[in-house]
Amino acid sequence: MNILIIGDIVGKPGRAILKAMLSKIQRENDISFTIANAENAAGGRGLTQEIKDDLIGMGIDVLTMGNHVWDNKNIFNFIDDEPRLIRPINYPGDCPGQGMHIYKAGFNKNIAVINASGRVYMPALDCPFQTINEVVNDIKDQVDFIIVDFHAEATSEKMALAHYLDGRVTVLVGTHTHIQTADERILPQGTAYITDLGMTGPVDSILGMAKGPIIDKFLNARPARFEVATGPAQMQGVVLQLDEENNKATHIERFSYYLGD
Amino acid sequence: MNILIIGDIVGKPGRAILKAMLSKIQRENDISFTIANAENAAGGRGLTQEIKDDLIGMGIDVLTMGNHVWDNKNIFNFIDDEPRLIRPINYPGDCPGQGMHIYKAGFNKNIAVINASGRVYMPALDCPFQTINEVVNDIKDQVDFIIVDFHAEATSEKMALAHYLDGRVTVLVGTHTHIQTADERILPQGTAYITDLGMTGPVDSILGMAKGPIIDKFLNARPARFEVATGPAQMQGVVLQLDEENNKATHIERFSYYLGD
Amino acid sequence: MNILIIGDIVGKPGRAILKAMLSKIQRENDISFTIANAENAAGGRGLTQEIKDDLIGMGIDVLTMGNHVWDNKNIFNFIDDEPRLIRPINYPGDCPGQGMHIYKAGFNKNIAVINASGRVYMPALDCPFQTINEVVNDIKDQVDFIIVDFHAEATSEKMALAHYLDGRVTVLVGTHTHIQTADERILPQGTAYITDLGMTGPVDSILGMAKGPIIDKFLNARPARFEVATGPAQMQGVVLQLDEENNKATHIERFSYYLGD
Amino acid sequence: MNILIIGDIVGKPGRAILKAMLSKIQRENDISFTIANAENAAGGRGLTQEIKDDLIGMGIDVLTMGNHVWDNKNIFNFIDDEPRLIRPINYPGDCPGQGMHIYKAGFNKNIAVINASGRVYMPALDCPFQTINEVVNDIKDQVDFIIVDFHAEATSEKMALAHYLDGRVTVLVGTHTHIQTADERILPQGTAYITDLGMTGPVDSILGMAKGPIIDKFLNARPARFEVATGPAQMQGVVLQLDEENNKATHIERFSYYLGD
């Protein structure tokens, strides 16, 4: 069974390249299950019901989130009623939405998808290591595959979590930096890993946003209004082969597609 | 003219793969000039005179540094007398060593190499944008090529600096995260760019260090003794083609070599 | 000559206690010159022209700012035309407004007021130590007194700057933490110092803001809408005696006034 | 019943002023129970068995710690066997030592002492709000008084925790900034509070350490060797009156004693 995982979708250009290319890519790669990070899908900040429905309508099975999950208040209208949407599991206490959900795919396989947020250079949530460890122990006997989207800044935290979970989860992909890394591989105990999936949005940009205001902010340290950039778009992520005999990842491959204006 | 830039060399395994493979790679790629980041060359932290001499003896022309520059006090013995070593230029005030130096290479070309450190999630140095802007304006009429090693954590700061300098420097490569990124390209105004060169050191590691203590620190938040990992090594970086007619970068290509135990 | 320096004014309750008590306090303490930090004067975030005029109309001679200086965009309308308003001097480059201004007070004395922002746990501005050192060297022969409002988080940075400038500035007061410290004193070389002036605003609050949403944010890590609290107000700061014979601070005294509902 | 709580003891000068003055202060204030923060007692960093025994021998009943708890490895030799020593309770997982202990004092009263560390601008531990809430709920029926030493940087986090626990703990004192605050009071629901107790150590210093190297570090951003300062010492903290009839704090009073060379 092949699955597709797509890096942070940024605004309209990110949605446009998906609309143009996703179903063809799914067909060509014989994809049974598609996950995408949608924390920047609505104008670069958060997610709305309309955009969520649009993305799911394109053939995405699960949307994951990140530190921008609450940026658009509209999410509170639907996060509790949408099983195809998961937010970082390590938000403390009684938090709207869910951080893990189990889906069916392939020959009736149970796939758990977990979303978590790092803590290095990021807000103080519950420990992602402890939290994921507990949920993995809880669900491991009921599921065939476990896929983790670890939304984090520091490469050390991403690699540490991957090695900590190596052999206990099927796939761990990083998101958040919006720059695709070239280190996709199967770790020693069998977990498929990449430090960052990259970004699905405008190419000529800084992490999807228009360059000028971001450069200005570095130069003058005053607040600036950041807007999603325009122009040609990229779609980045990985295709994974999962072996349905032994429930292992057998291959991970990066992709980066381009769509001209 | 082809130049080679090598990502952060970590400890003995990093030096060993260079010893084994560097001269062959230089020959095969017809390399005229080699730069390597050496901030982790001595046991993962800093640089000593002996290791500096060893690396230069292998055929590296310039060593750049980063936030670990002062970790090994031995560097104060030689940093002021070694033109082949540069440290982040944006250390404030009267700082030992130099942040930029001009070298000769190819058909008598002047190559300026600048090392700078980011400030996002890193110590508060002088502004890298301002500092590099000034030095580039100072030297631009005396040099043919300008190469920047920007040692920084945040992908936004790296991309912002690259776009800010686009067309004004020949090459800008990122270091520090120890994970190679897959985004090497020529930016719109002609600067060759990659967000991170990656790492030259032990493969089965977390950023070059043994995995156990780093995972433990994430789990228990207590101090741990980090040591360079052992086992097979990787050597990562980029090869650049510089056109000596018009003094532009014409190609940037990532590499990742592997050396078994 | 006695001068009064008032800690961060927060919203309407902060302005109300000033309106009720400032002129009486000035009279009773024979105050010749009054400075107040106004970075939170407009609804807890920034400053507007109307509120600036209101504060100056109450008898405040100079308003200083801090990290919230740009929170209310209205400030861009008047910051370049208002000599009685200063913002942190260490904003880089070409920045609206001014970071230092020289005023007349007492028997025709020249008083320089400098506002600066710390960098520990705060945005990466230019170095406050370097920047203030330069301006102090520039103005020292033209002025009788130099007063610094150092808007910073870390006690170490505040004390380090104070000892660095000790004997070269007349007064250094800290702002930003909104909690008055009990360490007012004359430092060994003669500079009057306090780590934090405290806050002028609602008493039953967390730093001037309503308690509930701030506690909630610590508990659930989700964004919350912070609003200025209501109820009884406090007015905090220091009264300083400056000797006009030898241009030295001779006394520093904390105050904390209370105004019931 | 009166209790004494002493701010961070720094090195030999901190221990010297305690040796000289503690028993007299205890006698004069009729103190039944004494707590002191000892995270900097051994040369400014951590605690050793010898120094722990020395401090307890002086008449301190409980030593609390903070972010420096593990700085001196010697603590691992005794932390599990010393009921009079508590470390931040919100260290995750299986951690040596204890974060809460119940003592006897006064007319056979049970006093729980809890130590916790903040997370704003500090390492990512478990949530102090959640952790303390749970332990308070666990012990509230077995104890008469609950005293919290909250070791934290940000004034917002300290005040938020205090208001969150107001009425459910007897006393909450802040430590860590080493600067005594002037805001001691009884909060609306009855908890006695101060944002920071201050520091017990050398007066002419930056937070207890020699000034020169700290100022240098701010100026040049290079590592420096910090050492405990010398000269006259101060002893800071609070005296609390606890009413043994209704188990409430009735008074909190700051002190700052001085001992010449």
Ligand SMILES: [Fe+2]
């Ligand atoms: Fe994102």
Ligand SMILES: [Fe+2]
């Ligand atoms: Fe993100």
Ligand SMILES: [Fe+2]
């Ligand atoms: Fe490095």
Ligand SMILES: [Fe+2]
């Ligand atoms: Fe580094």
Ligand SMILES: [Fe+2]
């Ligand atoms: Fe403020």
Ligand SMILES: [Fe+2]
């Ligand atoms: Fe502030």
Ligand SMILES: [Fe+2]
């Ligand atoms: Fe301390």
Ligand SMILES: [Fe+2]
């Ligand atoms: Fe501390």
